[in-house]
Amino acid sequence: MNCTDFLAKLTDYFDGQIIDAELLAEVKEHLGTCHHCEVVVDTTRKTIDVYRGHQPYEFPEELSERLRAAVMTRCKASVSK
Ligand SMILES: [Zn+2]
Numbered sequence: 001m002n003c004t005d006f007l008a009k010l011t012d013y014f015d016g017q018i019i020d021a022e023l024l025a026e027v028k029e030h031l032g033t034c035h036h037c038e039v040v041v042d043t044t045r046k047t048i049d050v051y052r053g054h055q056p057y058e059f060p061e062e063l064s065e066r067l068r069a070a071v072m073t074r075c076k077a078s079v080s081k
Pocket of ligand 1: 075
């Protein structure tokens with residue numbers, strides 16, 4: 001799994017929608033090896049906690065897009081291809 005794959009699954013991961021054990025293992029493995037995505041998850045989790053405190057939980061699409069763009073920029077800089 002690379003960063004693109006991971007980010008594609010990110011919202012599902014937070015929504016608890018990943019029920020495939022193999023896929024979940026891949027997601028977690030990527031998190032353990034990719035600092036960029038680890039930071040994204042950490043940041044997203046904190047942001048979601050804030051959202052949850054105010055209104056019924058809904059993953060903010062705008063946030064999702066912003067995180068995706070930020071991570072892809074960083075990952076492209078650190079990965080040769
Ligand atoms: Zn990554």
